[in-house]
Amino acid sequence: QQQVKQSPQSLIVQKGGISIINCAYENTAFDYFPWYQQFPGKGPALLIAIRPDVSEKKEGRFTISFNKSAKQFSLHIMDSQPGDSATYFCAASMSGGSNYKLTFGKGTLLTVNP
Amino acid sequence: GAVVSQHPSRVICKSGTSVKIECRSLDFQATTMFWYRQFPKQSLMLMATSNEGSKATYEQGVEKDKFLINHASLTLSTLTVTSAHPEDSSFYICSARPLAKNIQYFGAGTRLSVL
Numbered sequence: 001q002q003q004v005k006q007s008p009q010s011l012i013v014q015k016g017g018i019s020i021i022n023c024a025y026e027n028t029a030f031d032y033f034p035w036y037q038q039f040p041g042k043g044p045a046l047l048i049a050i051r052p053d054v055s056e057k058k059e060g061r062f063t064i065s066f067n068k069s070a071k072q073f074s075l076h077i078m079d080s081q082p083g084d085s086a087t088y089f090c091a092a093s094m095s096g097g098s099n100y101k102l103t104f105g106k107g108t109l110l111t112v113n114p
Numbered sequence: 115g116a117v118v119s120q121h122p123s124r125v126i127c128k129s130g131t132s133v134k135i136e137c138r139s140l141d142f143q144a145t146t147m148f149w150y151r152q153f154p155k156q157s158l159m160l161m162a163t164s165n166e167g168s169k170a171t172y173e174q175g176v177e178k179d180k181f182l183i184n185h186a187s188l189t190l191s192t193l194t195v196t197s198a199h200p201e202d203s204s205f206y207i208c209s210a211r212p213l214a215k216n217i218q219y220f221g222a223g224t225r226l227s228v229l
Contacts, residue, residue, distance in 0.1 A: 031216075032216045032217075034217070034218075036220070041205075041223070041225070042222055042223060043118075043120070043207045043209075043220040043221050043222045043223040044158070044207070044220045045220065046217065046218075046219060046220075049217070089157060089158070093216060095216045100146065100211055100216050100218070101148070101160060101163060102148075102160075102209075102218055104157045104158050105157065106156070106157045107156075107157050109155075
């Protein structure tokens, strides 16, 4: 049973465009929702994260939108750049539960064309 | 801050040998460390969770005698792949969770190739 569903599987965006990646979760006990960026051959890097008490969080060109009632959250990358080309993973965890294990989505391969 | 160092970054070994991978939190104490395996173009698969001074908790289907985990201090965890075989070839990644925080920081990963 996949608890975090991520879409699309791949995404191609032109430079300067907006990249949008969506995730949906099932477990209402999740209270921490991070996004990770992974370049080939490297470990994932924490990009931005949100908790369910806010509906949006922005850090630079990256914004997370969170809809608690719909159990969905999304990553928006504004003014996408070729250097943003990477695989993005959404994840979810619950504080104190199971040692804070992360449940990952399957990932989205983002390609930003120059 | 929040740097996790993983070593080695790449290792090639012969079938039947054992390989040890180290994961260190450089600037924070890690209550919990996690070990993942990642196949090409796939998501991260959690192998085990380790808490300092305790036995690791392995996910279903992961052989504990094959993948030995030691978490001897709040800054160091090791994964030993025992009697490695070609099917163990993969990308192994560790992560560390700081004390009293629900955040995981990842190492750069180790590419294991078993010949």
